Amino acid sequence: MHIDGLARTVEQGVSAAGGKGIIFNTITISDGISNGTEGMKYSLLSREVIADSIETVVGCQAYDGVIAIGGCDKNMPGCIMGLARLNRPGLFIYGGTIKPGEGHTDMISVFEAVGQYAKGEINAIQVKHIEEVSLPGPGSCGGMYTANSMASAIEALGMSLPGSSAQEAVSEDKQIDCARAGEAVMNLLRLDIKPRDIMTKAAFENSIKVLIALGGSTNGVLHLLAMAHTAGVELSLDDFVRIGKDIPVVADVRPSGKYLMSELIAIGGIQPLMKRMLDAGMLDGSCLTVTGKTLAENLADVQDYPEGQQIILPFDAPVKKDSHLVILKGNLSPKGAVAKITGKEGLHFAGPARVFEGEQGAMRGILDGEVQPGEVVVIRGVGPKGGPGMPEMLKPTSAIIGKGLGASVALITDGRFSGGSHGFVIGHVTPEAYDGGPIGLVQNGDQISINAETREMTWHVDEPEIAARQAAWIKPKPNYTHGALAKFAKLTSDGLSIHLRLDDVYSYLAVQQLPQLEEILSPQLKPLKVIISSSHAAPPNQMSFDEWQHYTINDAKILSKQHRFSFHDTPELPTAEALKQAELILRHTPLRGQDFLYLLEDVFHMLWQKQTGKLRTLYAMASRHHQPQDFPERIFDQTPILASYFNLGGRQYQAVDDLLRLTRRLEQQKLLTGNPIFMIDHIEWREHLISDAEELNEIQSMDPELDLYLALEDPISWLLLAYIKEELADYYNIQLNVYPLSYRGRDEFDWSLATRLSKRTDVEFTPFCRPTEQAIAPMAQLFYSCPEEQRIEAMYQILQAVWTRGEDLSYAPHFKHLQQQLNIVDLTQDDILAKLQDNDMLCEMKSQPNFP
Numbered sequence: 001m002h003i004d005g006l007a008r009t010v011e012q013g014v015s016a017a018g019g020k021g022i023i024f025n026t027i028t029i030s031d032g033i034s035n036g037t038e039g040m041k042y043s044l045l046s047r048e049v050i051a052d053s054i055e056t057v058v059g060c061q062a063y064d065g066v067i068a069i070g071g072c073d074k075n076m077p078g079c080i081m082g083l084a085r086l087n088r089p090g091l092f093i094y095g096g097t098i099k100p101g102e103g104h105t106d107m108i109s110v111f112e113a114v115g116q117y118a119k120g121e122i123n124a125i126q127v128k129h130i131e132e133v134s135l136p137g138p139g140s141c142g143g144m145y146t147a148n149s150m151a152s153a154i155e156a157l158g159m160s161l162p163g164s165s166a167q168e169a170v171s172e173d174k175q176i177d178c179a180r181a182g183e184a185v186m187n188l189l190r191l192d193i194k195p196r197d198i199m200t201k202a203a204f205e206n207s208i209k210v211l212i213a214l215g216g217s218t219n220g221v222l223h224l225l226a227m228a229h230t231a232g233v234e235l236s237l238d239d240f241v242r243i244g245k246d247i248p249v250v251a252d253v254r255p256s257g258k259y260l261m262s263e264l265i266a267i268g269g270i271q272p273l274m275k276r277m278l279d280a281g282m283l284d285g286s287c288l289t290v291t292g293k294t295l296a297e298n299l300a301d302v303q304d305y306p307e308g309q310q311i312i313l314p315f316d317a318p319v320k321k322d323s324h325l326v327i328l329k330g331n332l333s334p335k336g337a338v339a340k341i342t343g344k345e346g347l348h349f350a351g352p353a354r355v356f357e358g359e360q361g362a363m364r365g366i367l368d369g370e371v372q373p374g375e376v377v378v379i380r381g382v383g384p385k386g387g388p389g390m391p392e393m394l395k396p397t398s399a400i401i402g403k404g405l406g407a408s409v410a411l412i413t414d415g416r417f418s419g420g421s422h423g424f425v426i427g428h429v430t431p432e433a434y435d436g437g438p439i440g441l442v443q444n445g446d447q448i449s450i451n452a453e454t455r456e457m458t459w460h461v462d463e464p465e466i467a468a469r470q471a472a473w474i475k476p477k478p479n480y481t482h483g484a485l486a487k488f489a490k491l492t493s494d495g496l497s498i499h500l501r502l503d504d505v506y507s508y509l510a511v512q513q514l515p516q517l518e519e520i521l522s523p524q525l526k527p528l529k530v531i532i533s534s535s536h537a538a539p540p541n542q543m544s545f546d547e548w549q550h551y552t553i554n555d556a557k558i559l560s561k562q563h564r565f566s567f568h569d570t571p572e573l574p575t576a577e578a579l580k581q582a583e584l585i586l587r588h589t590p591l592r593g594q595d596f597l598y599l600l601e602d603v604f605h606m607l608w609q610k611q612t613g614k615l616r617t618l619y620a621m622a623s624r625h626h627q628p629q630d631f632p633e634r635i636f637d638q639t640p641i642l643a644s645y646f647n648l649g650g651r652q653y654q655a656v657d658d659l660l661r662l663t664r665r666l667e668q669q670k671l672l673t674g675n676p677i678f679m680i681d682h683i684e685w686r687e688h689l690i691s692d693a694e695e696l697n698e699i700q701s702m703d704p705e706l707d708l709y710l711a712l713e714d715p716i717s718w719l720l721l722a723y724i725k726e727e728l729a730d731y732y733n734i735q736l737n738v739y740p741l742s743y744r745g746r747d748e749f750d751w752s753l754a755t756r757l758s759k760r761t762d763v764e765f766t767p768f769c770r771p772t773e774q775a776i777a778p779m780a781q782l783f784y785s786c787p788e789e790q791r792i793e794a795m796y797q798i799l800q801a802v803w804t805r806g807e808d809l810s811y812a813p814h815f816k817h818l819q820q821q822l823n824i825v826d827l828t829q830d831d832i833l834a835k836l837q838d839n840d841m842l843c844e845m846k847s848q849p850n851f852p
Contacts, residue, residue, distance in 0.1 A: 002138040002169055003069055003095050006178045010067055010093065013182025019189075021182065022063070026053040028075045031392065031418065032107055032141075036359065041389030044416070045488045047074040047081070047226070054082030064088065065185045069178075071095025071139070071169070073146030077223035080159060083195045084231040089188035090195060091290040092160045093181055094151040096169030097261040098139030105134040106142040108255060111394060115402015118367040139169030143254030145418065148261045149216030150223055152270050156210035157227075158198045158289035162298045166269025168262060184290055191292050199231040202284040205243060206295065209282055212247040212323045213273060215256055218338045218417055218427060221325060236632035237327050237336050241455070244323025247282060249342060250313045255421065256342040257319065259311045267309045275302040280315060319343070326452050328426060331466075332438050332459040334639075335430040335647075337412070341452045345424040349410040350449035351376045353442050358382060359393060359415070366399045373408035376448045380439050381476070382415035383432025388480060388489035394418035397425055410450060412457070414439050426450065426457065431647070434476060441469040497529035498646040499639075501536065502579050505549075505556040505571065507644035508604045512566060515597045527593070527633040530600065532586065534579075537640035549573060552643065566605065574607040581619035582607055587636060588626040596634065707737045709843040710795070711744070712779050713770050715754045718803040722763040725796055738795050739839040740783060743776040765803040774810040775802070777832050782809070782818060784835060785828045794822055 007023050014021035027049060034040040050070075058066055065088055068079035076092070083090045100106065113130045116122045140147030151165035161180055167173040188194075204224060211220045221240060228235035250273070253259045264270070277283045278299055285296025305312055313319060319342055326339040341347065354375045356362035362379045365371050377396070384390045393415050400409050401423055410424040414432035417425055433440030438459060442448070447460040459466075480486040498514065500507040518528045539548035553571055560567035574582070582603050591599050606615040706724065710717040725736065758765050771779065779798050786794040798818065801807045807814040819827070 003071055006069055006093065006095060006174065009175055009178040010069065010181050013179040014067070014185065015182070016179075017183040017186040019065075019182065019186050021067075022061075024057050026050050026057075026075075026078075028070075028072060031072065031074075031394075032135075035111070035392060035418070036363065036395035040391035041387045041485055043074055043392065044384075044390050045484055047078040047223075048488070049484075050075050050078030051081035051085065051230070054079065055085045058082070058086050058088065065189050066090035067093060067181050067185050069093045069095060071147065073140075073150055073217070073219055073223070076147065076150045076154060077227050080154060080157075080195075080199075080227050081230040083159070084199060084227065087194045087196050089185060089193060091181060091184055091188070092154055092164075093178060094140075094154070094160060094164050094167070096139050096167050096171065096174045097148055097265070098142045099136050099168060099170070100142055100260050100262055101136055102133035104260070105130060106254070106260060107135060108141070108143065108145070108398060109134045111398030112402040114395070115367070115399040115404075117402075118399065119403045121404075137170060142260045142262060144214055144216055144251060144257075144261065145255065146217040146219040146223075149211060149214065149220050152214055152216065153207040153211045153220055153224060155270065156274060156283075157203050157207040158287055158295060159195065161290060163269055163271060166261070166265045166271070168265060187292050188290060193288065193290075193292060196231055198288050198290065199227070199233060200287065201228075201233050201235070203287045204228050204233055204235055205239070206283045206287055208240060208243050209247045209277065210270065210274060212244055212249060212325060213277060213282075214251045214270065215249045215253060215319065215324050215340075215342060218325060218340045218421075221338050222416065222428065234632055237338075238630075238632065240323070240325055241327050244325060247323055248315055248318035249320040249322075249324045250315060250318045252311055252313060252319060256324070256340070256344060264311050267305050267311060268303070271299065271302045272305045273312055275299045275304070276312075276315070326455055328450065328452075328455050328457040330457040330459070332412075332442070332448065332457045333426075333429045334438070336428070337426050337430065337457060338428040339424075339426040339450075339452065340417070340421070341424065345407070347452040348450065349376070349424050350447065351410065353378050353444060353446045353448055355380070355442055355444050359391065359396060362393075362396045363399060366396055366403065366405075371400075371405065371409060373405060375409055376450075377409060377411040378439065378442050378448075379411065379413040379415060380433035380442075382413060383430075383434055384492040385489040386414065386432050386434030386476070386479075388478070388485045388492070390414075390416050392416055392418040392421075393425075393427065394421055397421040397423055410448075412439070412448070412450075424450070436470070436473055436475065438466070441466065441473060443469075496646060497531055498644070499531045499533065499641050500644050501533050501641055502582050502604070502607060503536070503574055504641070504643055505552045505608070508608050509556055509559055509567070510644045510646075511597070511601045511604050514600065515594055518594060518597055528597075529633045529635065530596075531635045531637065531639075532583070533637055533639050533641045534583065535638045535640040537642040539642065548642075567608075571608055572610070578607055578612065578615060581615050583636070585615075585618050585622045586634075587628050588622040590626060590629055592631060592633070706735070707739065709739045709741055709839065710799075711741050712776050712799070712802075713743060713773075715765055715770065715803055716757070718765060718799040719754065719757050719763050721796065721799060725792065726763075736792050738783075738792055739842065740776075740780045740795070740836060741843060742833070742836040742840050743773045771802050771808070772810060775808055776836075778809040778815050780832045780836055781827060782815075782822060782824065784830060784832065785819075785824045785826070786822060797822060 011021035011023055027046065029043060029046050031040070031043055034043060054066070054068060066083055066086065067090060068083060070076040070079045070092065071094070076094070079092050083092070098106070101109065110131050113122060113127045117124065117127050148165070154160050155162070155165040161177060161184060163173070164177050167177060207224060221237070225235055251257065251264070253261070253264060274283060278285050278296060283295065285294060285299070287295045289295055289298055291298055324340055324342045326341050328337045328339055351374045354365065354371055355378045356365055358381050359379060362377060371377055379393055379396060380386070382391055382393070393411070393413050394417065397411060397417060398421070400406055400411065406423040410426070412426040412429055414429045414437065416427045429437065429439050431437030442459065449458045449460065478486065478489060480489065498510065500511065514528065536545070539545060543551070556567065556571070585603055586600065589596065589599055605611065708721060708724070710721060754765065779802065782798055783791060783795055801818050802809065807818065809815050809818065
């Protein structure tokens with residue numbers, strides 16, 4: 001409503017300072033209008049569009065500097081992300097907060113009135129009156145909701161002028177702030193100070209500390225993480241946990257407190273709070289700001305709050321002694337969840353689940369009385385991919401408060417919350433339901449407990465039942481398959497993480513793949529996270545630890561032979577001392593990226609190949625010369641694991657087979673962009689094409705061809721030909737060319753793997769009926785006796801006869817029966833063995849991926 005007027009004031013300030021200001025605008029959306037509707041799914045997405053458009057215009061027009069003005073929670077981080085990408089001198093101006101409504105009301109009063117009406121506490125006329133008087137003019141929502149939280153965080157970051165975050169939208173102070181911005185940006189140009197000079201790790205830590213002290217929005221977590229990532233600063237949930245232990249919540253402001261932002265402005269805004277925090281050693285005063293001065297210099301002359309004010313409390317008598325932003329983990333949120341718990345809601349909650357698929361169902365359940373006191377409301381399918389867009393759950397949380405259930409109901413979701421949400425609410429649950437996360441498996445009545453003190457969220461369902469539900473889970477179809485939301489869902493990724501245990505032999509094999517895997521990962525999947533656990537999960541099927549170890553080592557011997565892994569002939573479990581040394585080396589090393597992965601591989605070699613001398617030498621160097629490192633892509637924890645596995649897209653995959661398949665799949669995607677060649681002539685190819693149908697959708701318009709080189713005595717050839725033909729080629733219009741290969745006595749393959757693959761592809765085969773050397777020539781003769789356009793179908797029927805029905809084509813009756821079935825009248829008289837040898841030669845000439 002007023003941002004365009006502020007922009008004109010900024011333009012005048014730039015001109016007065018000797019520059020030339022040019023106004024351009026970007027899009028924004030109203031969360032107030034879209035909340036609770038399908039349109040809310042576009043809210044978080046708009047942050048990316050705003051950043052993209054600022055980058056596009058400034059980059060195209062070659063502007064020297066940028067002043068970005070924002071007034072709602074998504075456009076503010078969007079502006080900062082745009083500035084960080086461009087890294088040209090610039091700053092941010094907050095559009096300002098709204099004045100209070102009649103009777104100390106604001107936007108949240110409207111949403112909570114809906115719940116009060118459903119409870120019967122107020123009538124429709126009263127609801128309408130609250131709607132009419134709560135929003136008296138321009139400005140962002142009036143509490144310490146996401147807009148005011150982010151404005152404060154950005155000022156603490158150093159990216160806006162002192163005081164910019166604590167001004168009413170319609171005020172003389174805001175006009176002065178805009179006029180001063182022109183002089184400030186010209187000063188930044190003269191001093192050549194750029195956004196990334198200001199947005200350092202220390203500055204982001206200052207920002208987090210001020211956000212916590214103010215009791216700010218949970219959205220601050222996801223926005224600050226995105227801003228830091230864009231600025232090239234490593235910031236993680238662990239940083240919020242670490243910082244939050246030492247910073248108290250001291251602001252008694254809405255939504256959890258009493259006062260509105262305008263009342264905080266009246267006593268001095270956030271500058272006196274930041275001065276208090278600086279004096280207490282909580283903030284780093286050396287951080288640079290857009291004034292060209294340090295934070296300490298900006299705060300040097302700031303006066304304290306007036307005596308007797310009750311909005312900002314003393315550090316020794318806080319609202320909460322540590323952070324209200326609680327990062328919860330546990331079996332319901334293995335990767336974390338974010339809660340805003342000030343303490344007035346309590347620190348513990350336990351109860352049965354009441355599950356809803358989406359926000360609309362939850363609203364009906366709350367307003368119609370389905371939700372009862374003592375229950376944990378679960379709203380799922382509203383995450384970044386499942387929504388898609390991760391919409392806010394403001395309406396359900398407000399309805400809960402309005403119905404008087406705020407103290408007796410908890411709410412968890414894979415979506416997010418408005419800054420105005422309060423109560424016992426936990427959002428950002430990951431992995432989300434769409435990715436097969438545990439939240440997607442919860443059923444009505446399951447017991448859930450939440451402990452804010454231990455930072456745990458526990459789903460009280462036993463492991464066999466969880467495993468059964470996981471097996472029965474079916475990935476939902478996407479809600480959007482094209483357009484901006486579909487693009488957002490596709491680009492949203494938690495990356496790839498590999499979970500290891502130093503005394504797990506599968507981990508030893510898996511790490512030998514990691515450097516190659518990391519090299520071919522797309523930017524969206526990087527960095528590859530390595531999570532090392534020191535805790536051993538219980539073996540399956542009531543096996544003892546020794547039995548499990550014996551089984552895994554024998555299995556590893558087979559895998560290492562099949563895939564040419566480096567492996568000791570007589571492996572032994574590493575000693576406790578060696579494991580301790582190895583963990584310290586990995587904790588202390590400053591190496592990152594590929595260098596760390598190579599070190600990780602070397603350390604595993606030392607452990608499992610009894611290279612104790614090398615291990616002791618590295619241990620001595622690491623313990624003497626390096627301190628423990630804290631990198632977000634390297635995590636050490638106590639989460640029990642049985643064997644190495646990796647997470648991708650919220651789903652869990654087993655190393656080693658799945659890891660090999662993933663590596664090959666990523667390599668093959670490079671081939672698919674050109675003239676793709678697939679050689680299926682050995683067990684090495686395994687199950688690598690399974691689940692690739694979605695990826696191939698993108699290339700079907702290219703009329704691609706697949707050259708299939710088939711080893712007729714290999715069961716994988718039959719399974720993959722059947723799968724490719726039925727699920728990929730016919731559906732995606734891919735032309736297949738089949739080339740049978742000579743018999744080579746390929747003896748080493750895993751029948752259990754072939755059986756698993758058969759189940760996954762629904763392709764039947766009879767184990768242990770592989771054709772003999774004498775059967776290969778008759779199989780090829782039938783193939784080459786068919787017209788060329790019928791050979792794909794012919795090969796399908798030939799392999800089906802051999803591998804499904806167990807027919808031996810060196811046996812004349814079987815051969816003649818299949819000849820009749822294929823409608824072959826005259827058999828070819830060509831030299832079949834010569835043709836097979838030609839195919840062998842062609843196969844060897846083809847450019848193939850580098851397999852392990």
